[in-house]
Amino acid sequence: MKAVGRLTGWFRGRSLRSRLAVLTAAAVAVAIALSALACWFLVRDRLYQQVKDNLRAAPYDFRTIANGQLTGDTLPNCGTTPQQALTKSLATKALFDATHPDRGGPERGGGPNRWDNQLVTATGAVCLPIGATKAIETDPADRSILTAPDNTVRFRDGAFVSGRPAMVRVSKVYIVQSQEPAIMLTAQDITGVQDSLRQLAYILAGVAAAGVVGAGFTGRIVARSALKPVDRLSDAVEHIARTEEVGTTIPVHGKDEIARLSTSFNSMSTALLNSRERQTRLIADAGHELRTPLTSLRTNVDLLIRSDETGRPLPADTRTRLLGNMKAQMQELTLLIGDLLQLSRPDSPKPGQNLAVVALHEIAGRAVERARLRGPGLVFNLAVHPWYVHGDAAALERAVINLLDNAVKYSPPGGAVDVSLIDGRLTVRDHGPGIPQDELQYVFDRFWRSPSSRQLPGSGLGLSIVAQTVRDTGGEVALGPAADGGPGALASVVLPGQPDRPE
Structure with a gap:
């Protein structure tokens, strides 16, 4: 286990390129090893099958081999061991008469695929052919063939008494005269087969080793x-x-995983660049917008301090006007800071944000009541139907108020503001001068204000807040000319939801 742990630690400590090369070499090594083993076993089975087929061609009927010439007094002259039988093989001439020259092993003039025969009686006597120079090692398990059905043939691994390996065929035969069952052992030397398999194993091992080394270099190149x-x-x-x-x-x-990773990195890098640019632009625009009210406040404060220091008090009405201006400027600063805080929120809601089922029609009604206070001379035409959305109630209410404030700001005295909410579509239409076509693309940009309305109060953040809130809620917002071609502008907000409160 410690060795495995050290090996795992070493592997994890390597570079990704090295690990990929090692894994490639290991996979190729396993594949080559399995292929080599499969090849070796297939060749071995084929060679041994050829030996078995050759042994099957050998005669195994004792009566055929003896040709009826065996007399009752010859078997007792067979030895009880292969060594004794070698000295008494002349007594078995009638038993193993080699009527065909190919019925003997190499020591009897046969070829490399010939066989050697040996008879084992039920009493254990071993009889060899005349002129045989080697005997087959017997196995006690061979005696089970005596009780097997006739023509039963079995094969086993064995050896000659000289130690050379052999494939042995075990068959059941009968003694001619007594008709007693006996064991016929027919063996073929398989030294050549084993040598061939050994050489094949060396060759396959060399090929496998070369393959592993080549796989290591190839894996390194591929990984790189x-x-x-x-x-x-x-x-x-x-x-x-x-x-x-x-x-x-x-x-x-390409389009592979590495290409997808590169594309994701490029997208992330570009998004970071855009975020930094927006942040820089926001800071610059905020500084520019804050400079005007802060300069005015500083001027008014300096005037009041100088009046006190010089002992020349300002007239009461002038002092009152200065304090009123300072209060208005402080309110403008407060609104601007609130808008900046609203825009500083992430573009997408986070877990834990105040999201709930919101009645948009109720929010529109409250926003219209607040807008009436800011435009006392205006007429508000309200037509809202129930609509429930899932979002931040405070943010949605501020967005609707910003739309109404924009309509109030540009409506003429005594004009009308039409507010409707039908099937999740909230529209706010004023009857003011409208927005020039070339300026529509900028209306939702931060701190952008039309050149014709820069003398009006405001920071240019209201519609930006509307757009961000609507996007966070999963909706769409648009601002353009009135649909009927009349004067004024039409703001449209579409939010996903349903007319009935979900349970």
Whole structure:
């Protein structure tokens, strides 16, 4: 276990390229080893099957071999052991008369695929052919053939008494005169087969070793080629970390997983660049917008301090006007800071945010009541139907109020503001001068204000807050000319929901 742990630790400590090369070499090594083993076993089975087929061709009927010439007094002259039988083989001439020259092993003039015969009686006497120079090792398990059905043939691994390996065929025969069952052993030398298998094993082992080494080099090359995009990605990340220059991208080739990773990195880098640019623009615009009320406040405060220091008090009406201006400027600063805080929220809701089922029609009704206070001379035409959405109630109410404030700001004295909510579509229409066509693309940008309305109060953040809130709720917002072609602008908000409160 400790060795496995050390090996695992070593493997984890290597680079990804090295690990990929090692895994490739290991996979190829396993494949080569399994192929080599399968090849070796197939060849072995084929060679041994050829030996068995050769042994099957040998005669095993004792009466055929003896040719009826065996007399009753010859078997007792057979020895009880193969060594004794070698000295008494002349007594078995009639038993193993080699009428065909190919019925003997190499020591009797046969070829390499010939066989050697040996008879074992029920009493254990071993009889060899005339001129035989080696006997077959007997096995006590061979005696089970005596009780087997006739023509039963079995094969087993065995050996000659000289120690040479052999494939042995065990068959049941009968003694001619006494008709007693006996065991016929027919063996073929398999030294050549084993030598061939040994040589094949060496060859396969060499091929496997060469394959593993080649797989290691090939795996290294493949890993280096496959991980080039990862190297470029690492270089880009290190460059960004070192220089803080977001927006760096890497080339993308193909459509594989590495290409997807590169594309994701490019998207992330571009998104970071856009986020930084928006942040920089927001800070610059916020500083510009804050400069005007802060400068006015500082001027008024300096005037009041100078009046007190010089002992020349300001007239009461002038002092009152200055304090009123300071209060209005403080309110403008408060609204601007609130808008900035609203815009500083993430573009998507986070878990734990105040999301709930919200009655949009009730929010529209409350927003209209507040808008009436800000435009006392205006007429508000309200037509809302029930609609429930899932979102942040406070943010949605502020968005609707911003739309109404925008309509109040641009409506002429005594004009009308039409508010409707039908099937999840909230529209706010004023009857003011409208928005020029070339300015429609900028209306939801932060701090953007039409050149014709820059003298009016406001920071240019109201519609940006509307757009962000609607997107966070999963809806869509649009602002354009009135649908009937008349004067004024039409703001439209579509939010997903349903007319009945979900349970």
